[in-house]
Amino acid sequence: MEDTAVLSEIESGQERIDLIRKDFPILDQSVRGHTLAYLDNAATTQKPRVVIEAIKRYYEKDNSNVHRGIHELSNRATAAYENARVRAASFINAGSSKEIIFTRGTTEGINLVASSWGRKNLKSGDVILLSEMEHHSNMVPWQLLAEATGADICYIPVTGREGLLDLSGLDDLLSERVRILSLIHISNSLGTINPVTEICRKAKEKGIVTLVDAAQTVGHQPLDVQEIQCDFLAFSGHKMCGPTGIGVLYGREQLLEAMPPYQGGGEMISNVEYHQSRWNEIPHKFEAGTPNMAGAVGLYTAMDYLDKLGRDWIDEADRELADYAVNRLKELPELEILGPPTGRAGIVSFLIKNVHAHDIVTLTDRCGIALRGGHHCNQPLMRKLGVESTARASFSFYNTTQEIDRLVEALKEIQKFFNQ
């Protein structure tokens, strides 16, 4: 990690950012003749050199299959993979690394719970409680489960365009029929930070199992599953400076022990006969087949990288960028910002009157600025808010206020262009 910009002696914020940006090779390029301003971090974050190098080193030195070989390389690969599990446990303060299941990402983590826990525990008439701001990945797996079991889905409502959860009816919503509550922590389209600790505590008091979608949290804020006291929590490596194709599902040991396997295959068994098999212990029971070893190595390095920068600092940096962006965007007439007026994460969705989000994004791209435009995998929410799509700028600690200034200037030109 010698070559990362974690130099506490450096006082100036600007110098620090300049050094941090040097950790990210991809940022040093021009797009359509302009320096790239990557403001699409909620979709996926960029990777620091240390992560890229760690993956390369794994393939150049240690690659082998895990848990199977007796030879040296297999030992190394197994150690690297299992160390990543231990690291992930400490990263989110899980009680034990047995509670860390490697997945392909948030989506697979949620599907695992819906399939394995859900099919075993849900029956007709039970209720799955979600919120109206869930990402499609925390909706569709439950719809499949509801269809298979006859359970119903209910939703905690969203107040409106300020994008807060309406918790006034929560006690009633947490009815006796509710078996599981699955909730997004930070909204990928609105930037809302939901009070998951408080909500999970209420659910727990009623014996309801809880899952937190922390996809937008891990790369941006400290995260402590024992404080939230959720039963499950899912996230993706690629949204936290790690590689794609790896993610984590945290599950409370007691629940994982009682759950049937998710997929069948190698790794997840302890004994196989022609007509039956015995399952391996947790977490291996849930990891069928050769896992993403290189991904785990990259994820390990990403966690180290974020911790060296300091997740409290990252959180602050993101929020400062978001506040700065909100204030500057307010300069534009006929621009509406969605999401909470205060206390938002580093995600800002907006609408410009008479200019469709796709046109905004196509035109900002011409200035080298990467935004996202669309429904952000939140179609029902967008319909509810009465918008088809929004343009979204989402920040990471390596973004700068100068990039936001460029965005604002570009948006002003776009308004002019469409109103000519």
Added chain:
Amino acid sequence: MFDDIDDLYQQVILDHNKSPRNFRVIEDADYVAKGHNPLCGDEVEVYLKMDGDRIEDLSFQGSGCAISKASASLMTTLVKGKSVEEAKQLFAEFREMATTGNIPDGGLGKLEALAGVYQFPARVKCAVLAWHAMAERLNGSEESISTES
């Protein structure tokens, strides 16, 4: 700042985006064709009033970006009065242009304003959405079409 953007947002497109033609409901339409772009959530409805094999009137409704709106608007002005075969032929030529940039020998008139779309792969679907919906309906399909299919 956007000097080089003319290949996508030509004046014709900005004009049709701002004041779309035939942007209305045809109450006694024979067909209503629906198109949906799941990528952005945009939806369009195309109304067709037939006179035998001829498209006597057509209009559209819905929401969308400048490209999809202008394309739908241009479509309504160009297809009105054409036979089903002619409309399908025009769509085939338009789709060829939108995906490859190739303009047929006879030219495509105002539609050529959309010739640059092929350089923006993410936007081709916007350009063909209303056309695709219309063509599917003329082919007898009752289903709402989706650009992902």
